[in-house]
Amino acid sequence: MTMSKPMNTTLNIYDQHVDSRLLIGSALYPSPEIMKQAILASGSKIVTLSLKRQNPAEQAGAKIWQYIQEIVKETDGFLLPNTAGCKTAKEAVTLAKMSREIFQTDWIKLEVIGDDYNLQPDPIELLNATEQLLNDGFKVLPYCTDDLVICQRLYDLGCQVIMPWASPIGTGKGLMNPYNLETIRLRLPEATLILDAGIGKPSDACLAMEMGYDAVLLNSAIALADNPVMMAKAFSQAIVAGEQGYIAGVMQQRQTAHPSTPTLDTPFWHQNL
Amino acid sequence: MNVFINGQQISVGSEPTVLLALQHFLSTEQQKQSFAVALNGSFVGKTDYQQTSLNQGDSIDVLFPIQGG
Numbered sequence: 412m413t414m415s416k417p418m419n420t421t422l423n424i425y426d427q428h429v430d431s432r433l434l435i436g437s438a439l440y441p442s443p444e445i446m447k448q449a450i451l452a453s454g455s456k457i458v459t460l461s462l463k464r465q466n467p468a469e470q471a472g473a474k475i476w477q478y479i480q481e482i483v484k485e486t487d488g489f490l491l492p493n494t495a496g497c498k499t500a501k502e503a504v505t506l507a508k509m510s511r512e513i514f515q516t517d518w519i520k521l522e523v524i525g526d527d528y529n530l531q532p533d534p535i536e537l538l539n540a541t542e543q544l545l546n547d548g549f550k551v552l553p554y555c556t557d558d559l560v561i562c563q564r565l566y567d568l569g570c571q572v573i574m575p576w577a578s579p580i581g582t583g584k585g586l587m588n589p590y591n592l593e594t595i596r597l598r599l600p601e602a603t604l605i606l607d608a609g610i611g612k613p614s615d616a617c618l619a620m621e622m623g624y625d626a627v628l629l630n631s632a633i634a635l636a637d638n639p640v641m642m643a644k645a646f647s648q649a650i651v652a653g654e655q656g657y658i659a660g661v662m663q664q665r666q667t668a669h670p671s672t673p674t675l676d677t678p679f680w681h682q683n684l
Numbered sequence: 685m686n687v688f689i690n691g692q693q694i695s696v697g698s699e700p701t702v703l704l705a706l707q708h709f710l711s712t713e714q715q716k717q718s719f720a721v722a723l724n725g726s727f728v729g730k731t732d733y734q735q736t737s738l739n740q741g742d743s744i745d746v747l748f749p750i751q752g753g
Contacts, residue, residue: 436753437751437752438751438752439751440751446751460750460751460752461749461750461751462747462749462750463747464745464746464747464748465690465747465748465750473717473748475749475750475751476717476748476749476750479749493752493753495752495753501725502725505722505726505727506747508720508727509722509747510720512720512727512729512730513720514749630753631753
């Protein structure tokens with residue numbers, strides 16, 4: 412693979428440079444306190460969140476929002492609202508506009524789900540929503556499958572960032588189709604590619620970075636770990652390791668064994684022949 | 685006149701607006717919080733709450749920040 416990322420660059424989100432390559436979700440943690448500790452431990456500068464209905468007696472959402480605001484302030488970070496739960500372009504566009512008003516950002520993690528069983532994105536509705544939102548001035552970060560042509564269409568529409576899945580949301584199955592993901596990287600060398608969803612282990616994140624992905628977005632793998640704070644640190648280190656491995660240039664695989672230790676003048680060499 | 689907010693039917697006056705419906709539905713505490721509104725599936729900006737009138741059976745969604753992945 413041709414190296415396309417020079418050393419010491421930062422993550423580029425529509426010309427906003429971010430000095431962490433881990434985007435982290437704010438859901439599913441055992442408590443808001445652990446959420447905050449884990450996000451801070453991860454070193455992430457981009458936190459995803461969402462919008463939901465809330466009845467007048469409910470206050471839990473307000474506390475979470477307070478914590479997230481504190482995190483973003485402490486890290487000098489960014490909010491990335493999502494359109495989770497949307498199944499049509501119209502729903503996603505409406506939710507994106509609501510998010511922009513509340514969070515004062517034109518970034519949107521665009522999710523348009525086409526199937527309830529595996530939460531697979533609907534490519535038709537996704538493209539439709541992407542076009543509308545880009546025309547309305549949004550900076551769209553579309554969550555999509557690892558389908559090269561869908562990624563190309565999103566890029567052609569004007570998405571500078573594309574987020575193919577590793578595997579279905581929340582499964583922790585890791586990179587289901589490494590070939591597809593590598594092909595997307597090769598075919599879209601200028602796009603900012605963020606691997607989103609399905610990551611389970613730090614080594615999954617490391618592998619994505621070794622492929623030349625620009626960043627990783629995850630939530631469940633940290634939030635559902637036995638120790639989310641420690642896991643957040645592990646992911647942070649794995650992402651740095653993978654990025655450095657990619658930049659350093661991985662050796663070519665060889666079909667046959669080659670001794671590492673020099674064999675010339677080896678003692679006892681073939682002495683019994 | 686009856687309208688729906690977050691799926692709950694509420695009774696509002698004869699010339700209701702989005703603003704009046706929100707004041708009727710939300711607690712005082714919630715009215716101070718961050719939220720955004722859609723009317724019949726379309727976004728309504730804060731500056732339009734007072735001017736946006738409601739019709740019988742309209743559906744309003746009031747959404748608040750929450751954790752997400």
